[in-house]
Every structure is written in C-alpha cells, then in structure tokens.
Amino acid sequence: MNKLKALLLMTMLGTLPAAxxxxxxxxxxxxCDCSGCNDNQYDECLTNTQAALDKAAIYDCGDEWDDLEECVFDEYSCRRGDFSLAVCFRELAEAEVCVHDRSDGMARLFSEYPIGF
Incomplete structure (x- = not known):
C-alpha cells in the first residue's frame, strides 16, 4: 500500500509544474509557435505573463483577467510570424485599470505591453 501511495504522490507532483x-x-x-521565440524569450514571456496573472489575483481582478484571457485565446492571429492581439486591447485596458485602481495607482498589470499588442 505504501508503494501505491508513493506512486500516486509522485504522479500528482509530476503534474504540478505543468498545471x-x-x-x-x-x-x-x-x-512562440507563431513568432519563433528562443528559450530565453519564452522564459521571459512566461515570467512576465505569470507575474501579471498573479497581480490580477492579488488585486481581485480575476473577472477582468478572465475576459482578457478569453479574448486572447479566441481572437489572436498569426500572420507570417506576426502574433497579434490588437482586437483584445479593450480587455487589456480594463484589466490594467482594475489593477491600477485597486492598488491605489501603485501597480500595473504589465511592466510593458505583452507581445501582440
């Protein structure tokens, strides 16, 4: 039984990084599939995007983040290596305003616009 528990625990822990x-x-x-990022660019994208997601959660802007995320995954375009999210600018602005207002002007969702805007 202990081996089974250990196997289940290792399996669960193994999925945590992906989750x-x-x-x-x-x-x-x-x-990166669209524009061809190198490993460093991918890591930077991941770090910046996760930081923005964390800020949205900290300042209770989850609804605005969800709207942005839905737009991103439904409306992005990739043409000749150019990744575009221009149609999601309103959702980005609403998420930015939420974080800015709820932090009393002390925080921004992104330190710079994410790729595609």
Whole structure:
C-alpha cells in the first residue's frame, strides 16, 4: 500500500509544474509557435505573463483577467510570424485599470505591453 501511495504522490507532483504554467504557458506557446521565440524569450514571456496573472489575483481582478484571457485565446492571429492581439486591447485596458485602481495607482498589470499588442 505504501508503494501505491508513493506512486500516486509522485504522479500528482509530476503534474504540478505543468498545471502551474496554465494560461501563461499556453499564451507563450501561442506567441512562440507563431513568432519563433528562443528559450530565453519564452522564459521571459512566461515570467512576465505569470507575474501579471498573479497581480490580477492579488488585486481581485480575476473577472477582468478572465475576459482578457478569453479574448486572447479566441481572437489572436498569426500572420507570417506576426502574433497579434490588437482586437483584445479593450480587455487589456480594463484589466490594467482594475489593477491600477485597486492598488491605489501603485501597480500595473504589465511592466510593458505583452507581445501582440
């Protein structure tokens, strides 16, 4: 029985890194599949996107983040290596305003616009 528990625990722990990446990893996969990122660019994308997701959660802007995420995954375009999210600018602005307002102007969702805007 202990071997079974250990195997189940290892299996569960083995899935955690993939689960933690979630939306950030999916977004960066889209960007890099389109534009051809190197490993450093992918890691930077992942770090910045996860930081933005964390800020949205900290400042209770999950609804705005969800709207942005839905737009990104439904509306992105990739043409000749150019990843575009221009149609999601309103959702990005609403998420930015939410974080800015709920942090009393002390925080921004992204330190710079994410790839595609």
């Amino acid at each position: 933690c990446g979630g939306a950030a990893a999916s977004y960066c996969d889209l960007v």
